[in-house]
Amino acid sequence: MINNLLSGISRRAFIQISSAAAAIAALPMSRGLRAEPTAVQPATAVADKTGVWKPAACWHNCGGRCLNKALVVDGVVERQKTDDTHSDTPDNPQQRGCLRGRSQRKQVFGADRIRYPMKRKNWAPGGGDKSLRGRDQWVRISWDEALDIVASETKRIKEKYGNESIWLTGSNGTHYLNVYANYGGYTSDWGTTSWGAWKDTPEYIGVHDGWVRFGTNDRLDLRKSQLIVLWGANPAWSSPGSPTYHYLQAKKAGARFICIDPSYHATCELLDADWVPVNPGTDHALALGIMYALLEEDDPQNNPLIDWDFLNRCCVGFDREHMPTGANPDDNFKDYLLGTFTHEPKNPEWASEICGVAPDTIRGLARQIGGTRRVALLTGWAPARIHNGEGWVHAFSTLGFMTGHMGRSGRMTGVCCHYTAGNGGTRLVNGGGTGLPNFPNPISSTINHNEINRALTEGKFRQRGKGEKQVDIQMMLHTFNATMQTRANITQGIAALREKVEFIVSPTYVLHTSAKYSDVVLPVTTEWEREGTILNPSNRDVLIVAVNIVKPLYEAKSDQWIAKEIGKRLGVDVDKIFPISEKQQFFNTLQGANVIDEDGKTKVPLLTITEQDLAAWGVKGKTQQGKISLNEFLTRGTYQVERTEGDNYGYIAYKDFVQDPEKNPRDTDSGKFEIYCEKLTRISREYGWNEVPPIPAYTAKPKGYEESFSDWKGKVKGEYPFQVYNPHYLRRSHSTLDNVPWLREAWPSPVYLNKSDATRLGIRHGETVLITSASGKTLRPAWLTETLKPGVVALPHGSWFELDEASGIDLAGADNAISEQVATGFGTSGWNTVLCDVKKWQGPALIPDVDRPQRIIFGEER
Numbered sequence: 001m002i003n004n005l006l007s008g009i010s011r012r013a014f015i016q017i018s019s020a021a022a023a024i025a026a027l028p029m030s031r032g033l034r035a036e037p038t039a040v041q042p043a044t045a046v047a048d049k050t051g052v053w054k055p056a057a058c059w060h061n062c063g064g065r066c067l068n069k070a071l072v073v074d075g076v077v078e079r080q081k082t083d084d085t086h087s088d089t090p091d092n093p094q095q096r097g098c099l100r101g102r103s104q105r106k107q108v109f110g111a112d113r114i115r116y117p118m119k120r121k122n123w124a125p126g127g128g129d130k131s132l133r134g135r136d137q138w139v140r141i142s143w144d145e146a147l148d149i150v151a152s153e154t155k156r157i158k159e160k161y162g163n164e165s166i167w168l169t170g171s172n173g174t175h176y177l178n179v180y181a182n183y184g185g186y187t188s189d190w191g192t193t194s195w196g197a198w199k200d201t202p203e204y205i206g207v208h209d210g211w212v213r214f215g216t217n218d219r220l221d222l223r224k225s226q227l228i229v230l231w232g233a234n235p236a237w238s239s240p241g242s243p244t245y246h247y248l249q250a251k252k253a254g255a256r257f258i259c260i261d262p263s264y265h266a267t268c269e270l271l272d273a274d275w276v277p278v279n280p281g282t283d284h285a286l287a288l289g290i291m292y293a294l295l296e297e298d299d300p301q302n303n304p305l306i307d308w309d310f311l312n313r314c315c316v317g318f319d320r321e322h323m324p325t326g327a328n329p330d331d332n333f334k335d336y337l338l339g340t341f342t343h344e345p346k347n348p349e350w351a352s353e354i355c356g357v358a359p360d361t362i363r364g365l366a367r368q369i370g371g372t373r374r375v376a377l378l379t380g381w382a383p384a385r386i387h388n389g390e391g392w393v394h395a396f397s398t399l400g401f402m403t404g405h406m407g408r409s410g411r412m413t414g415v416c417c418h419y420t421a422g423n424g425g426t427r428l429v430n431g432g433g434t435g436l437p438n439f440p441n442p443i444s445s446t447i448n449h450n451e452i453n454r455a456l457t458e459g460k461f462r463q464r465g466k467g468e469k470q471v472d473i474q475m476m477l478h479t480f481n482a483t484m485q486t487r488a489n490i491t492q493g494i495a496a497l498r499e500k501v502e503f504i505v506s507p508t509y510v511l512h513t514s515a516k517y518s519d520v521v522l523p524v525t526t527e528w529e530r531e532g533t534i535l536n537p538s539n540r541d542v543l544i545v546a547v548n549i550v551k552p553l554y555e556a557k558s559d560q561w562i563a564k565e566i567g568k569r570l571g572v573d574v575d576k577i578f579p580i581s582e583k584q585q586f587f588n589t590l591q592g593a594n595v596i597d598e599d600g601k602t603k604v605p606l607l608t609i610t611e612q613d614l615a616a617w618g619v620k621g622k623t624q625q626g627k628i629s630l631n632e633f634l635t636r637g638t639y640q641v642e643r644t645e646g647d648n649y650g651y652i653a654y655k656d657f658v659q660d661p662e663k664n665p666r667d668t669d670s671g672k673f674e675i676y677c678e679k680l681t682r683i684s685r686e687y688g689w690n691e692v693p694p695i696p697a698y699t700a701k702p703k704g705y706e707e708s709f710s711d712w713k714g715k716v717k718g719e720y721p722f723q724v725y726n727p728h729y730l731r732r733s734h735s736t737l738d739n740v741p742w743l744r745e746a747w748p749s750p751v752y753l754n755k756s757d758a759t760r761l762g763i764r765h766g767e768t769v770l771i772t773s774a775s776g777k778t779l780r781p782a783w784l785t786e787t788l789k790p791g792v793v794a795l796p797h798g799s800w801f802e803l804d805e806a807s808g809i810d811l812a813g814a815d816n817a818i819s820e821q822v823a824t825g826f827g828t829s830g831w832n833t834v835l836c837d838v839k840k841w842q843g844p845a846l847i848p849d850v851d852r853p854q855r856i857i858f859g860e861e862r
């Protein structure tokens with residue numbers, strides 16, 4: 001039997017999980033991850049005699065925002081369940097949790113929680129024996145000692161090397177960032193992470209529709225589309241919540257689906273989509289081939305495929321007649337496509353050699369996309385998480401411009417993944433702010449994720465507008481991110497940390513990879529142990545709130561408490577940074593929550609707050625009239641705006657602009673969508689890596705398909721013949737939750753290989769393979785499939801790096817054990833452009849992840 005890429009869960013695992021906890025009984029066998037509807041039970045009815053169901057946070061960066069509830073009995077969580085607050089209908093689905101959310105208590109109460117502050121045995125001021133990072137023993141210390149160490153090291157390093165030597169990793173740990181901003185500042189880092197080239201390019205070319213919109217229409221309008229193209233997006237795996245269900249409604253309403261993807265994934269299967277297998281990172285070439293075919297076959301009278309009216313009214317740069325002022329008319333896109341001056345037409349034959357899609361199929365795509373009245377061209381971020389990805393974003397958007405599938409009902413071109421998957425548009429319900437102030441970092445040095453290792457090893461990095469800069473990193477504080485796990489080439493990064501950096505500290509609740517390679521770990525509470533939180537951003541229709549579930553476990557403290565204590569020891573004015581209590585902050589987010597009224601325009605308060613509420617909370621606030629009472633919201637855990645066909649909540653991206661571009665100009669230099677965009681080139685020069693052309697002209701990507709050949713013309717494969725991409729995987733949200741044994745058992749995190757490739761290499765299903773790239777090695781059991789394009793390897797994202805010290809090989813299949821740091825364009829993160837070799841492993845047997853010991857550390861007593 002052909003093993004499908006998608007059926008990662010074995011029946012044995014399923015039965016074990018379901019019997020292990022009644023709460024997870026609805027874990028789907030189906031691949032769409034959607035459980036059968038549950039009976040409607042009002043929240044009050046499900047509280048049994050001794051326990052109460054409370055909304056419990058699922059706070060990870062996954063793109064879903066589902067309702068999770070915990071049954072708390074005498075302060076102990078006995079069970080979990082998901083949304084049963086209202087009946088489930090296609091228009092108003094329940095916000096049901098996935099397997100990760102339903103396993104949340106296994107993380108919160110895991111045996112591997114960090115219980116006490118600990119320090120590395122052989123660490124001493126200055127670093128001690130740095131080579132022992134990641135393999136040293138841990139020693140339990142008191143909170144006072146731990147905080148004193150962090151403060152004294154901060155002071156010492158600041159005095160000796162200056163503030164620029166202190167690197168606060170990530171941008172989520174605002175409390176730490178604010179404290180250090182008040183202590184002279186810190187070096188920071190940045191990247192295009194999720195978005196890849198979708199981060200900056202859209203703004204310059206005019207398809208910037210706000211972070212939470214991405215240029216797509218809302219879910220009810222999606223049902224008007226006749227053809228939906230999912231170009232590198234698999235919501236069933238990586239945008240859980242309800243998006244796949246929204247696509248199913250579009251299908252029921254008559255839409256056909258095409259998936260352009262290296263894999264025939266769970267969403268393709270559910271929607272019975274036509275599959276166009278494409279080489280990773282080559283979508284740019286494919287889009288150019290399609291656009292050429294449109295030009296080739298378009299006949300305005302008898303076979304209209306191109307929307308000339310749209311191009312002429314809404315865009316600049318398509319042809320020489322519509323170039324922006326100051327640009328050379330010869331540099332227009334149409335002449336580039338036709339090869340007028342280069343004599344290299346970007347025709348389907350040219351594209352086919354790169355993207356691996358047959359010329360006939362490319363022409364067929366052009367006919368379908370151009371010849372169907374209402375088309376949704378939807379892409380995930382994955383195809384843009386490539387080196388030199390800017391041109392792909394530009395080309396994809398240009399295809400939308402050429403076919404005019406924008407700004408009208410059933411017609412859209414944009415990004416459809418993460419929390420807007422299947423449902424574009426401005427948010428209908430929002431939480432308020434916490435009321436905490438933010439403090440700018442006085443230090444401007446900020447390292448691109450593709451240069452972290454260079455900064456560590458060579459002390460150099462490039463900064464926009466400033467060229468090459470020097471930096472001497474001597475302290476790292478990991479603030480709520482997984483830098484040593486989720487950035488490229490961690491093998492090299494960890495080697496660097498064994499040579500330099502005098503002090504590394506991680507506030508954390510588990511020994512994730514960044515913590516493992518630190519000198520001091522500080523136990524933090526999880527969201528279940530805090531005051532409560534509004535989970536923003538999420539699906540536009542809903543606002544999810546979570547309350548305190550249990551008291552802090554062991555000696556865990558909140559990040560805010562820790563940051564404040566460090567601040568006090570540094571002599572920083574912490575009352576200025578944290579002027580209000582954590583309870584008041586939570587209350588403020590509730591007080592400020594708002595919802596769009598039925599008119600589709602007016603924002604009104606969401607919650608009714610009474611004098612009694614204020615007195616019961618003991619906080620400052622004001623009474624107000626809202627849609628539901630504060631207590632009802634906190635009991636239900638969710639507010640969902642009801643949608644009906646024809647209501648005022650619909651959203652058509654770019655509608656006003658497309659109707660009247662002169663009156664509603666885009667925020668670009670020309671006021672239009674820019675197919676010729678000089679700003680792309682200008683800004684890329686400021687970064688100083690490589691130039692982004694003003695039109696979406698094709699450039700081969702470093703570590704891309706072309707480089708998998710030693711002889712491109714003769715088609716001879718090179719040392720690293722396979723292309724790797726990293727599907728976001730159901731076992732975890734990035735690296736978060738990867739430690740949970742239930743999830744390890746359910747989803748083994750194999751490497752997916754095409755069956756014909758494996759047969760050629762003598763690899764059988766389940767056998768261990770060694771995956772080697774120019775930067776590292778990793779081991780994985782092979783999962784053979786015919787649902788993956790030959791020559792492509794799918795290595796799931798986020799598995800916890802597990803270095804075998806003797807061989808230098810990672811045992812966990814960590815994607816970033818083999819990725820490389822290559823800085824291009826606007827600093828784009830290029831994780832889906834990696835090359836590797838695959839061989840049958842001849843060494844000792846690999847222990848399945850679920851059987852590998854958990855990272856449990858108590859720290860020896862002194």
Ligand SMILES: Nc1nc2c(c(=O)[nH]1)N[C@H]1C(S)=C(S)[C@@H](COP(=O)(O)OP(=O)(O)OC[C@H]3O[C@@H](n4cnc5c(=O)[nH]c(N)nc54)[C@H](O)[C@@H]3O)O[C@H]1N2
Pocket residue numbers: 061193194195385479480481482483486487488507508509510512524525526527559726727728733734735736797815816819831832
């Ligand atoms: N090779 C490869 N790399 C990738 C990607 C890829 O596809 N391939 N994807 C990229 C993408 S899209 C993204 S968004 C990034 C994500 O990169 P990260 O944001 O670094 O990934 P997470 O695993 O979500 O890291 C969150 C960390 O914060 C910790 N944490 C959670 N809550 C708290 C808290 O309240 N306090 C503290 N102190 N810690 C907390 C978790 O334990 C976890 O270690 O990864 C990127 N990296």
Ligand SMILES: Nc1nc2c(c(=O)[nH]1)N[C@H]1C(S)=C(S)[C@@H](COP(=O)(O)OP(=O)(O)OC[C@H]3O[C@@H](n4cnc5c(=O)[nH]c(N)nc54)[C@H](O)[C@@H]3O)O[C@H]1N2
Pocket residue numbers: 061062063193194195231232233234237238239240260261262263265278279280281282283380381382383384417418725726727728729730731732733734735797798832
């Ligand atoms: N379960 C789970 N869900 C998640 C996350 C997670 O870690 N786990 N992470 C969340 C985050 S922060 C993000 S940013 C999103 C990411 O969501 P996306 O950006 O949509 O990324 P992926 O899910 O990695 O990939 C989506 C599809 O793109 C395809 N693909 C990969 N490379 C290419 C390519 O070069 N060309 C084409 N045409 N297709 C390609 C893959 O086969 C896959 O089917 O997922 C979110 N959702």
Ligand code: SF4
Pocket residue numbers: 058059060062063064065066067096097098099100101102239240241733
């Ligand atoms: S999709 Fe995300 S928010 Fe929803 S239950 Fe799963 S992990 Fe939690």
Ligand SMILES: [Mo]
Pocket residue numbers: 193194195
């Ligand atoms: Mo992401």
